[in-house]
Amino acid sequence: MTAPHWLRQPEILKLLNLLIDKLDKSQLQGKTSINSLKLDKRTFPALFNAAFEADKENYWSQLQQLQTWGWLNIKTDKVQAGKAGYELNPRLLIADEAALRQVTARPEPIKSAQQLWREAIFEFLTIDETLRESIANQKLEITGKTAVEIVERLNLLPTLVDEPLLLREVSARLFWGHSKVLDNRQALIAAILDVEECPFPEAPIQLQVFLPEGDFTGVLYIENLVCFEQATRDVSGRFAGLALVFASGFKGSAKRLRLKTGASVYFAGHGSLSIQSSQRFLSWLFDANETLPCWFWGDLDYSGMQILKSLRHSFKDIEAWQPGYQPMLEALLAGHGHTPEEAGKVNQKPINNTGSTYADRELLIAIKKHRKFVDQER
Incomplete structure (x- = not known):
């Protein structure tokens, strides 16, 4: 196609360059499209400041020609009798980027690695749109792999949540x-x-265990280390008969707690160190060959309730x-x-239930009603 002379007019080129400026800025931000460009005295002064109506009609017909070629789309408000198209709040959209860039x-x-990462996140990562912006600022790079290939592997991450994997095991599983x-x-x-919190620990979860003298009749998981230490030295009888456990590095997935490869157990020196008691605890934990009542005690907040769940x-x-x-x-x-x-x-994040009768019927209801928390160490 032989380009008409008006396509080289400074006024038209200025408008088309404005559209390309807007597109480049949008792509720099990781967006794949741009909002429409509103036509007014600021963006297309040649048309809106023209002294004669014939000149305005001429510029408008040129824009319509660009639309006929498929380069632009023109949007206006509803047609009104006696009003020209440029009087109906006109907006322009790019339809053929290549043609506009050529003219x-x-x-x-050339896109930077960060731009390519952002584009891949916004186009290919299958998560809620509200979460994409924060992830777009956390670029991953692997030699020989494109951003799209990496993002597609990240889409498999939810399928691994229920497996007792360490962080590096997850990485190896996902990334070749x-x-x-x-x-x-x-x-x-x-x-x-x-x-x-990330559910995959860097190393096996460390279980600190205090065993009482004599037999224990139940197991109590305690969320906070200070409360665990206080409980191991309590003389009131409040914790009598309980094996007390503090899980260092617990990140929300309890399945690895019952695997020998997922948890390392350390018994407190000021508790019972009898072989019989320690073997009984390990057998209960890893082999599940004995049924013992089990409880959790932590902060009275949503995070604590999520750990219980x-x-x-x-x-x-x-x-x-x-x-x-209580x-x-x-x-x-x-x-x-x-x-x-x-x-x-x-x-x-609020949760609706834990599966624990007492927690669901009393603790969660109170948290939601009063919108307040209580720390375990109070």
């Missing part, structure tokens, strides 16, 4: 045997899975420990709790 001599800029790709990328994983995947009968939670519940009901903002817990 303006504006080739597509490369085990270190996800090192220090826990925030990226948590964002993709839309959870508070996660523990029930491997300890199906575990319950919230009422002797520990005083905390009473404090909450008496107005002594703190808001999520006061405690720096605004990012905790």
Whole structure:
């Protein structure tokens, strides 16, 4: 096609360059399309400031010709009798990027690795759109692999959540045997899975276990280390007959707690170290050849309730420990709790249930009603 002379007019080229500017800026931000360009005195002064109506009609016909060629799409408000198209709030959309770049001599800029990553995230990552922006700022690179190939592998991440895998095992499983790709990328994983913390630990979970003298009749998981240490030295009898457990490195997936490859057990020196008691605990934990009542006690907040819910995947009968939670519940009901903002817990996600009768019928209801939390260490 022989280009008409008006296509080289400064006024037309300025408008087309404005469209390309808008497109380049949009692509730099990782977007694959642009919003329409509103035509007005600022964007196309040649038309809107023309002294004669004939000149306005001429410019408008040129835009219509660009639309006929398939280069642009023109959008206007509803047709009104007696009004020209340029009087109906006209907007332009790019229809043929290549044609506009050719006529303006504006080739597509070479995209940086960050731009390619953003584009791959927004186009190919199958997660909620509201989560993509944060992930787009956490670029992964693997020699010989494109951003699209990496993102497509990230789409498989949710299928691994229920497997007792360490972080490097997950990386190797996803990324062609490369085990270190996800090192220090826990925030990226948590964002993709839309959870508070990455569920894959860097190393086996460390279980600190205090065994009472004599037989233990139940097991109590304690969320916070300070409370665990206090409980192991308690002389009131409150924890009598309980094996006390603190899980260091627990990140929300309890399945590995019952695997010898997923958890390392260390017995407290100031508790019972009898071979019989320690073997009984290990047999209960890893071999599940004995049924023992099991409880969890942690912060009275959504994060604590989520841990309880996660523990029930491997300890199906575990319950919230009422002797520990009841005083905390009473404090909450008496107005002594703190808001999520006061405690720096605004990012905790509400949950509807844990599977524990006491937690669901009393603790969660109180948290939701009062919108406050109580720390275990209070």
